[in-house]
Amino acid sequence: MGRRGKKKGRPVAGWLILDKPWDFGSTEAVGKIRWLFKADKAGHAGTLDPLASGMLPIALGDATKTVPYVMDGNKVYRFTATWGEERTTDDLEGEVSGTSDKRPTRAEIEAVIPDYMGVIEQVPPRFSAVKIGGERAYDIARDGEEVEIPSREVEIHRFDIVDCPDEKTTVFEVECGKGTYVRALARDIGRQLGCLGHVSELRRVAVEPFSEAQLVPLETLTALEEIEDQDERLAALDEYLIDIGEALSMLPRLEVSSDQAQRIRMGNPVIVRGRDAPIACDEICAFQAGRLVALGEVAGGEFHPRRVFSSAGQ
The missing domain is CATH 3.30.2350.10 (Pseudouridine synthase)
Incomplete structure (x- = not known):
């Protein structure tokens, strides 16, 4: 049996709303942020030309699953x-x-x-x-x-x-x-x-759905490189991450129990109960205790997951 490959980074997850500086490419910016956060994967929601500055939403880890929703925003x-x-x-x-x-x-x-x-x-x-x-x-x-x-x-x-x-x-x-x-x-x-x-x-x-008030300048993040202890440095960086669920604020939301969340993360449907529970919905987010569990649909009185999110990370 072959040995498993070593992970390339830590499973950190969340959105960083970078204030991209002028004369800095979007791909270059994503690479820099991924390196700073030691993230296992990263992506951005809409290229900015090198001569343009401003908001470049960067998704880390499981947040990359929500990139299409931010790409479609105004x-x-x-x-x-x-x-x-x-x-x-x-x-x-x-x-x-x-x-x-x-x-x-x-x-x-x-x-x-x-x-x-x-x-x-x-x-x-x-x-x-x-x-x-x-x-x-x-x-x-x-x-x-x-x-x-x-x-x-x-x-x-x-x-x-x-x-x-x-x-x-x-x-x-x-x-x-x-x-x-x-x-x-x-x-x-x-x-x-x-x-x-x-x-x-x-x-x-x-x-959309992010605002100018959430922008984080690149120099604010690179200044944290002076922290010698890696765990302390990464913890300081993680404070700038926005929860994955904020990228889906335009979608309806369904609250589920911890037992239901466990079933959903295994790919199983769960029964939707409650007076205000949706009867049918083509696209809806399931949350448990404020944390995004899955994207899916409600049909036949059940929530059916399409994309499941890890319980780790932001």
Whole structure:
């Protein structure tokens, strides 16, 4: 009999709402957090470009099972559009691909914002992670090839002008659904107004269901590396983790007993009792004493688990 492989990390579980610094990749950030927490697995809920800062929710351990729910949540971005130049990447990283002497007034910008509200058609930037024929668009673009990206529907819930510090720049805040490219908004508004434009600063301030108040700066975490005792250091880091269940706050909740929780974790259904118990529900969370037990459905008076969560961790 072969020997079992050594575990790569500890089974810590929970969400860390990282305030990702500028010029730091999302994959790099996940790797850093996984290393700091000595976690056995980690993932993030929505890539942030290296030139963007702000909220990058990172899931550790069992929290990775809830990543799709956070990915589907609304996002809030605050960004600065610089007028007069269009760039190949639609942000500061790219080369200048077009210029204009026109500078839009606030009234002109306000007049076109309604065109970008609700469900709209948007063509993602050439330098984006969208797949074209199995390849990432940015890989095709970096090879110098022309890439035709089809438009797709995205949803904009809120689009506000925050400030107009000068004629060349406008600061916006936008709340949008999954798959929206803020860079494309600046590009398209610039083209519509004839002034051309690109994003010169971008920050994600919220990812539903998390809020800006939950952000943890990377330097706050790396400062704890000075604690020599590993157990003490890891305990200090774990204080910044958010319970897995918070990622599922948009779903209905079912309280179960400790005996029921044990049955559920073994993959078995349990009878749902009580005057307010749901008769049927396609997607519901089972909790026991405030801890997430499983995701599942209620049918025929029973809770049937689909995804079970360990009793360990956050």
